[in-house]
Amino acid sequence: MTMRPIVDAHLHLSPQVSVSASVAAKALENDLAASNVERAIVLHLLAQPWSVEEFAEAISSTTRLSGFINIDPFKSDAQHQLREGVEKLGFIGLKLHPRLQKFDLDDPAAHRLVGYAGEMGIPVLVDAFPDGDWLMMGFDPLAFARLAKDCPQTRIIIGHFGGHHCLDFMMLSKRLPNVWFDLSYSLLYYEGSAVTANLLYCCRSMKYQRIFYGSDYPDRDISTTVRRSLGIFEAHGVVGAELDRLMTGNAMEFFGWPTST
Numbered sequence: 066m067t068m069r070p071i072v073d074a075h076l077h078l079s080p081q082v083s084v085s086a087s088v089a090a091k092a093l094e095n096d097l098a099a100s101n102v103e104r105a106i107v108l109h110l111l112a113q114p115w116s117v118e119e120f121a122e123a124i125s126s127t128t129r130l131s132g133f134i135n136i137d138p139f140k141s142d143a144q145h146q147l148r149e150g151v152e153k154l155g156f157i158g159l160k161l162h163p164r165l166q167k168f169d170l171d172d173p174a175a176h177r178l179v180g181y182a183g184e185m186g187i188p189v190l191v192d193a194f195p196d197g198d199w200l201m202m203g204f205d206p207l208a209f210a211r212l213a214k215d216c217p218q219t220r221i222i223i224g225h226f227g228g229h230h231c232l233d234f235m236m237l238s239k240r241l242p243n244v245w246f247d248l249s250y251s252l253l254y255y256e257g258s259a260v261t262a263n264l265l266y267c268c269r270s271m272k273y274q275r276i277f278y279g280s281d282y283p284d285r286d287i288s289t290t291v292r293r294s295l296g297i298f299e300a301h302g303v304v305g306a307e308l309d310r311l312m313t314g315n316a317m318e319f320f321g322w323p324t325s326t
Contacts, residue, residue: 070103072316075249075279086115086123096287121154133158138178170208183219194225206233235267249279
């Protein structure tokens with residue numbers, strides 16, 4: 066299968082690879098190169114063992130990695146942290162993880178920070194994988210819709226396409242022009258279930274627009290995820306221009322990166 070180099074819109078550094086962020090970033094860069102992944106969005110997490118400065122320095126020495134900064138929206142200086150992260154450390158977006166950070170997406174503090182990101186012109190990626198913990202916390206696709214409606218200037222990426230709630234998210238996206246999705250983790254997690262067919266139906270219904278490929282490395286191996294994802298797409302007849310949009314074109318356009326020939 067001949068195709069342009071891939072964009073992976075959702076992955077992380079791995080502390081299991083090395084306690085050094087720089088070593089972990091270089092190892093990830095090598096893995097990406099071996100799997101025809103030209104560009105990737107690597108998501109900083111407060112739960113990981115590196116300072117934001119160490120993380121930023123590590124990815125700045127690579128050619129394929131661009132970073133989103135993870136911030137606690139309840140910190141009094143959250144907006145200042147975001148501006149410093151973008152202007153001084155080189156991050157290109159904001160990452161929020163309500164499940165791990167244990168906050169209510171409807172909280173005004175979260176809306177203020179997401180709105181501020183929109184004023185700065187940077188996108189926000191919000192985790193939306195409905196595991197058992199988050200379901201018990203009250204996971205609700207409408208909370209993401211309320212966030213998008215309250216912050217219309219902000220381009221919001223729904224991580225993992227909302228898992229098995231993908232149909233709800235897809236329907237909401239038809240009324241929310243500032244919402245995008247990534248397919249990371251969910252496409253393979255639900256393999257063999259009806260959810261996989263639903264995810265592919267969502268892609269088709271959205272005409273393969275506003276959707277990005279992602280691996281969620283290190284939870285998913287880079288090369289295995291590329292191979293298995295391409296296999297799923299091929300089995301469902303997603304080839305040619307549609308496949309190119311999911312694997313490369315949509316992300317290149319979204320982030321304003323030059324396209325490969």
